[in-house]
Amino acid sequence: MVFQYPMISVQACLDGILLGILFALIAYGMALQWGVMNIINIAQGDLVILGGYIAYFMYLYGIHPAWGVIVAPVIMYFVGIAIYKLVINKVVDRDLFISILATFGISILFMQLMNFAFGADVVLANSDYGTTMLFNNNVVLPNSKIFSAFISILFAICLVIYMKKSKLGRAIRATAQNARAAKILGVDTEKVYAATFGINAALCGVAGALISITFTIHPYMGLPYTIRSFMIVIVAGLGNLPGVAMSGMGLGVFEEFADYILGTEFRIGSVFLLLVLILIYRRFKLSRKREYLK
């Protein structure tokens, strides 16, 4: 089919890239916090969904949901700080397994709370952004997707500049490199951790608002987002923003093509297969390196 209709390839690439950019934003938050605090946040997807609900409620009250990309991160930043103060600061210097358990617990709690507060209905926020037609109407791009990708890139750029230039950004990077050394040199690592968790939650808030505009949200829909971002981080490595962006887009495109070539039912499966292959490849490379070191 891909060969029969060449325009499908163009469509798949563009769809995949736009989708991938959005995933990359969530993954970047995860990578940041993983790198700085050594915490794998299973509740990542649930923070995303919560952000989506913020945009959805704005939409319900007659405010255009696009404003959600400004309001949601602000609210989510404080939600993130609160989670840090209540739970994460108690597990931050324990081993990875404990943090996974703790965030898994938070994830379940959030799912149930959202279900309790917002109901189990699938909802969405309409942006009425229309559609862009390319190549003689053969390729269609919903403007909401383009908007999502644009906002994601914007936030990512702002964040990179912030991390490079600001005092807090430098402190975060220092803590990521060596928390103990940073502490000795006067960095308040406790504050840095809280801010990192808050920034991650804010990024999730932005992504969530965008998802409610482009797709649908539901209290139990968080996990797929956690898994995707986890995979993107695994593939790209920590603290590597261009890598995260590339692997996000790559994954998006790969998914779309898998959908056309293998069929929709193998879409998610093929992504996991790719993950396994990449992990095997990495291990293989690693073991060669070790031999070399010997």
Add this chain to the structure above:
Amino acid sequence: MRLNKIILSFVSALVILFSTSVASFAKVVGDKIILGAAISLTGKYSSNGVHTQNGYNMAVDRINSMGGVKVGGKTYKFDIIYYDDESNPKRAAQLAERLISQDGVEFMLGPYSSGLTKAIAPVTEKYGVPMVEANGASRSLFTKGYKYLFAVLAPANLYLDVAIDLAVEKNNGKGVTVAMAFEQDAFSQDVRLGVLDAIKRTGSKKVIDDKLPKELNDMAATLVKVKQMKPDVLVVSGHTKGALTAIRQISEMKVDVPMLAMTHCDAAKLSKQHGKNSQYALCASQWHKTLTYKDDFFKDGMTYDADFTKEFGYAPPYQAAESSAALLVFKDAFERANSFDQKKVRDALAATNMQTFYGNIKFAPGGQNVDKPMVLFQVMCDDSGKCENKVVAPTKWASAKLIHPIPSWSKR
């Protein structure tokens, strides 16, 4: 230490003894017939679980206030013990076990969804407890040879085959090309089998057959294929998420297809969430308020709609209506059996042949209702953007004429 253990086992033995002795006369206490139900009050099915519960409660109140159930010259009232199954099949099966063996319930009402009904049915079957269910439509429920399971609704394979027939009819009896996108769950796959049967029967051709994963809320790839292949009909079934995603992306990607048929439109509140974008979508439904079936308790669909809205503050989706109908079936069966013997009630249920406001009810040997066709409604909007669901098929019940083919997006 050992003494403690002995005391503990003695006490627990007492408790077990006590609970079973309560059980033996709990089914009918005084003038009450106690039914049991595990319902999803929390978890992912909670909104439809609540519709189900409201439907049950509405019927219980109505039947009780209109004279109750007459068995053996005595009048009884319905009462229901509810447990929350948390939308979890394992939990539902445990609760069914508990309702029957601890609470002594001898007659059950069904949970919400095919999956949970599938989990409970083996338990009720094991204990020989008659269960009337209103929200499990999966075909596999009716092929296992269950003797105590009765469903007031039409099975899942009948949901969308009407749409294929309709498209063929509009095509002057010639076969049509069909694109299908179905989620990979028991219910949607049963709907798919029904559509495949219809395709075969009418000499139509399937051109796309996509299975949507549960986690997916993006079906752009399927829609791109639809744009290229230009089928006559697109059928989508993936619960509320599928319906909402399909309408959003079809309107965003300007996919033109002469006929679009779906399930779960009213549960998804399609016309409310998508407004004019959902216009012309055809939706399979078990019930619609404009159908002219009648009974003594709720009169007809319109009255039921008004009464339900008054009591619960929202218009009843078909999940509530069919749940109410389940109670009417039980009442009828008890009175015909004139006994509380489970076997006799079961036989009376099997012989049910009645009309309710929800539709005719007559069970096939497998337990499914064979006397009530599905209806298809079409979302129709006026110029002010107000949308309404109007029944267009089968012709006997139609309150509006089908708009076919759907006008292209460039002309809307």
